[in-house]
Amino acid sequence: MRRPYANSDGDSGINNYEILGSAIIIEFVNAKYRYVYDSTKPGPEHVRTMMTLAKQGRGLATYINQHVGSSYARRVPL
Numbered sequence: 001m002r003r004p005y006a007n008s009d010g011d012s013g014i015n016n017y018e019i020l021g022s023a024i025i026i027e028f029v030n031a032k033y034r035y036v037y038d039s040t041k042p043g044p045e046h047v048r049t050m051m052t053l054a055k056q057g058r059g060l061a062t063y064i065n066q067h068v069g070s071s072y073a074r075r076v077p078l
Helices: 044-056 060-068
Strands: 014-020 023-028 033-037 074-077
Touching (some): 014 060
Antiparallel strands (some): 033 074
């Protein structure tokens, strides 16, 4: 189930996210794709951190920019 990203700072580039088991799927603002991050890419430690940040609604976009970059498992068209 997609959940809106809380965006507590008010300036995030993330629109919503979905946690499916050990994967997180993120939809960025004005994106044409949803990005899947899992144990293969960027790895379980990063995914756990991303899940925590998504639930907190703060720091997820920054974390992706600083630690994950384009290391996603796959992208799915909207």
